[in-house]
Amino acid sequence: MAPNTHSETHKDGFGLARTHRTLPIALLRAREVVMERFRPMLAANDVTEQQWRVMRVLEEAGETDASFLANKACILAPSLTRIMRTLEARGFLQAHRDEADGRRMLVGLTEEGRSFIRELAPQSAQIYAEIEAKIGDQNIEKLLDQIEHLLQALEA
Amino acid sequence: MAPNTHSETHKDGFGLARTHRTLPIALLRAREVVMERFRPMLAANDVTEQQWRVMRVLEEAGETDASFLANKACILAPSLTRIMRTLEARGFLQAHRDEADGRRMLVGLTEEGRSFIRELAPQSAQIYAEIEAKIGDQNIEKLLDQIEHLLQALEA
DNA sequence: ACTTGTTGCTTAACATGTTAAATGTAATTC
DNA sequence: GAATTACATTTAACATGTTAAGCAACAAGT
Numbered sequence: 405m406a407p408n409t410h411s412e413t414h415k416d417g418f419g420l421a422r423t424h425r426t427l428p429i430a431l432l433r434a435r436e437v438v439m440e441r442f443r444p445m446l447a448a449n450d451v452t453e454q455q456w457r458v459m460r461v462l463e464e465a466g467e468t469d470a471s472f473l474a475n476k477a478c479i480l481a482p483s484l485t486r487i488m489r490t491l492e493a494r495g496f497l498q499a500h501r502d503e504a505d506g507r508r509m510l511v512g513l514t515e516e517g518r519s520f521i522r523e524l525a526p527q528s529a530q531i532y533a534e535i536e537a538k539i540g541d542q543n544i545e546k547l548l549d550q551i552e553h554l555l556q557a558l559e560a
Numbered sequence: 561m562a563p564n565t566h567s568e569t570h571k572d573g574f575g576l577a578r579t580h581r582t583l584p585i586a587l588l589r590a591r592e593v594v595m596e597r598f599r600p601m602l603a604a605n606d607v608t609e610q611q612w613r614v615m616r617v618l619e620e621a622g623e624t625d626a627s628f629l630a631n632k633a634c635i636l637a638p639s640l641t642r643i644m645r646t647l648e649a650r651g652f653l654q655a656h657r658d659e660a661d662g663r664r665m666l667v668g669l670t671e672e673g674r675s676f677i678r679e680l681a682p683q684s685a686q687i688y689a690e691i692e693a694k695i696g697d698q699n700i701e702k703l704l705d706q707i708e709h710l711l712q713a714l715e716a
Numbered sequence: 717a718c719t720t721g722t723t724g725c726t727t728a729a730c731a732t733g734t735t736a737a738a739t740g741t742a743a744t745t746c
Numbered sequence: 747g748a749a750t751t752a753c754a755t756t757t758a759a760c761a762t763g764t765t766a767a768g769c770a771a772c773a774a775g776t
Contacts, residue, residue, distance in 0.1 A: 416619075416620060418619075418677065418678060418681035418682075418685070419681055419682065419685035419686075419749065420616065420619075420681050420684060420685055420688075421688060422620065423613070423616050423617055423632065423633075424632075424640060425588075425704055426688070427591070427594045427691070427700065427703075427704075428591060428594055428595055428598070428609070428613075428636060429613065429633075430703075430704055430707045430708075431587050431590050431591040431707070432591060432634045433596065433634055433707070433711060434583075434587050434707045434710050434711060435583070435584060435587040435588060435591070436634060437710070437711055437714040437715055438583045438584055438587065438710075438714065439584055441714070442584070443734090444624075447734095447735085452734085452761065452762080453584070453762095454761080454762065455761095456771085457579070457584075457585065460576065460579050461579055463572070463576075464578065464579055465575075467758070468766070469724080470724075470725065471723090471724065471725085471770050476579065476580075476583075477579075478585060478589055478592060479763090480762085480765095481724080481725065481726080482726075482727080482728090482762090482763080482764080482765090483761085483763065483764090484725090484727090485725070485726055485727085485760050486761075486762075487761085487762080490761085498708060505723095505724085505771075506724095506770075506772080507723065507724040507725065507772065508723095508724065508725085508769050508771095509724080509725070519573065522574060525574035525575055525576050526574075526575065528576060529574070529575035529576055529577075532576075532577060532582070535583070535714065538713045538714055539709070539710055539713045539714070540713075543706065543709065543710075544583065546706065547583075547586075547703075547706050547707075547710065548581055548583070548586055548711055550699065550702065550703045550706065551586045551587070551589070551590045551703075552586075553695070553699065554590050554593070554594075554695055554699075554703065555589060555593055557694045557695045557696075558583045558593040558594065558596075558597070558691065558694055558695070558762070559593055567723065575754070581734075588757080599764090603764095603765085608732080608764085608767090609732095610731080610732065611731095625754080626754075626755070627753095627754065627755085635732085635733090636732085636733065636734070636735095636757075637753090637754080637755065638732090638733080638734080638735090638757080638758090639731085639732050639733065639734090641755070641756055641757085643731085643732080644729075646731085658754095661741080661742070661754085662740075662741050662742075662751095662754095663740070663741045663742065663753065663754040663755070664741095664753095664754060664755085665754080
């Protein structure tokens, strides 16, 4: 094979791919430019990305146990413990032990929490719509589909 | 329009997309399953993802200033300051003020740092190859291309 | 019932993410 | 050329990421 195939142009002398053409960095950059657009709204309302993610998942899933919530929100258990403390202190969520299984913590949004989401939802949806407009709805769908394929391929 | 188009099936009552079909969470999950495969190697060699990323970029770019490095490695300046301290203490990189511009810090790998990368490169390349095998080389290329498109669309 | 192992969550310790402010240096402006 | 502005990096403070260890509650096997 010739010394400079397409794939070779993406590698260095040690067999490492060029950093900008690697999944870890590309995915990180992509997430970064997307989140940039949401940060102003989140900061204006004194919530972090992660707190917002936790509340979004709770709104979507209803009351759940902490493990499920951590998984869906992509947050590690130790982080969730701290985030729950913060959000509970703010009155946005409520947690209590599972009667049936004393190990589990059941978590749910309070009315105040749901109200908070309702207020921010329009802004959030609009920001996402702007992103969709710039990238193209179909491109996003394709990207999400490919990511799902990646998840299925690697999680097995 | 009918009340349940394809796009509507991805939204909730507030106009928010279902969390698992949003870019921020999908990109995060994707990155997570990819990094899972690298973590054992990194942990075994006592480097964090970010430290490894910094060294990879330095190996690729040669001596550069801190801002360029931070940008390429997707690391914020304050984090880079700390990471540089760690890596310099370990003897993997060296930093010194730019003679021409007293504000800039010029950073480069030491011979020990380059040697460290050479030792890990084969393992890293092999892990990446396994990932490629599971996802498919062409699928990864497509994914990277779409991410580049996303970056161009949103960075402008 | 007792032991053993497992599970779900928490704590602890350290590294990084994130923003704002501080510092020192370079470029502009007047 | 002194004052101002902009820039590169650092520091500080708090939130989260990450791993390992701890603890209490369940599950299984004996």
